[in-house]
Amino acid sequence: MSLVDVAQSIKTMKIRGAGEIARAGACALKEMAQDFTGNDLDQLKKEFEEGKTLLLSTRPTAISLWNAVQAVSRGTGELRSVEEFRNVIVSNADRFVDRSKEAVKVIGRIGSQRIKGGERILTHCNSKAALSVIRTAFSDGKRVEVFATESRPWRQGLLTVNELAEEGVPTTLIIDSAVRWIMKDIDLVYVGADTIASNGAVINKIGTSQIALVAHEARVPFIVCAETFKFSPKTVHGELVEIEERDPGEIVGEGEIPANARILNPVFDATPADYVDSIVTEVGVISPYAAYDIITKELGQQMNAGR
Ligand code: RI2
Numbered sequence: 322m323s324l325v326d327v328a329q330s331i332k333t334m335k336i337r338g339a340g341e342i343a344r345a346g347a348c349a350l351k352e353m354a355q356d357f358t359g360n361d362l363d364q365l366k367k368e369f370e371e372g373k374t375l376l377l378s379t380r381p382t383a384i385s386l387w388n389a390v391q392a393v394s395r396g397t398g399e400l401r402s403v404e405e406f407r408n409v410i411v412s413n414a415d416r417f418v419d420r421s422k423e424a425v426k427v428i429g430r431i432g433s434q435r436i437k438g439g440e441r442i443l444t445h446c447n448s449k450a451a452l453s454v455i456r457t458a459f460s461d462g463k464r465v466e467v468f469a470t471e472s473r474p475w476r477q478g479l480l481t482v483n484e485l486a487e488e489g490v491p492t493t494l495i496i497d498s499a500v501r502w503i504m505k506d507i508d509l510v511y512v513g514a515d516t517i518a519s520n521g522a523v524i525n526k527i528g529t530s531q532i533a534l535v536a537h538e539a540r541v542p543f544i545v546c547a548e549t550f551k552f553s554p555k556t557v558h559g560e561l562v563e564i565e566e567r568d569p570g571e572i573v574g575e576g577e578i579p580a581n582a583r584i585l586n587p588v589f590d591a592t593p594a595d596y597v598d599s600i601v602t603e604v605g606v607i608s609p610y611a612a613y614d615i616i617t618k619e620l621g622q623q624m625n626a627g628r
Pocket of ligand 1: 337338339340341445446447448449450451477512513514515525526588
């Protein structure tokens with residue numbers, strides 16, 4: 322696919338998931354550089370910048386895409402030839418994709434340590450990082466049972482149910498408003514993240530903050546699974562995370578409600594650090610209050626770009 326097609330697929334959620342859109346963006350920039358046939362470095366740089374801008378315009382909430390673009394761009398400022406520029410882009414993109422895939426596996430190994438077997442686990446949306454924990458525990462022979470929320474309006478929970486049920490994991494689908502009703506029977510909650518702010522707030526699929534509130538009330542551990550590239554250097558400099566609002570047509574069909582009625586369709590929300598038990602990253606389990614340290618230690622090179 323061309324970079325324009327990849328950007329369109331991310332925008333329309335044909336490609337979705339904060340980790341997946343980051344990998345798709347990195348690959349799109351790599352292929353753009355590989356397909357460039359000219360000898361004019363300025364032209365290549367111009368097309369590269371335009372490609373980055375287009376990709377970053379697709380889904381504003383997930384910092385993963387921004388971090389991926391920074392990672393692919395690293396060290397390109399001082400290059401003198403098209404060949405050098407292309408080679409650096411390609412190797413940066415490959416490194417980002419490989420490390421991001423490995424991070425999901427490591428999160429699975431680390432996050433599943435908490436699971437002893439017999440637990441009833443609730444998850445929201447369809448997070449590769451959160452499901453990696455569940456899959457790792459299950460493949461290690463731990464008998465877990467999963468409750469997946471429908472995750473309206475896009476209903477990513479059905480992806481989760483289909484994936485896990487096909488793998489033999491006992492899985493139950495519940496509607497989003499059944500979370501407080503089921504929480505008394507839940508032992509652990511694992512969710513993913515789109516962005517983690519420097520104060521430890523977790524921005525994830527809409528409804529996550531309600532789940533965290535209910536888990537807190539029921540004293541059920543609420544565990545976030547997130548690669549370090551889900552942490553936001555921009556929030557260190559005071560930037561607020563934009564909550565994407567999508568087409569109301571995702572919620573109601575044509576004519577279902579009168580034209581003079583409004584529809585709000587925010588697709589992410591923020592969970593304060595106080596409601597997060599821990600964050601499982603590929604560099605270890607951290608308190609949400611250690612988010613600043615993760616950003617400065619793991620994303621320090623991106624700190625300036627985030628100003
Ligand atoms: P992984 C998804 O957003 C969900 O909010 C999910 O929790 C988060 O990205 C992280 O997903 P969307 O693309 O990177 O479904 O863990 O809007 O797969």
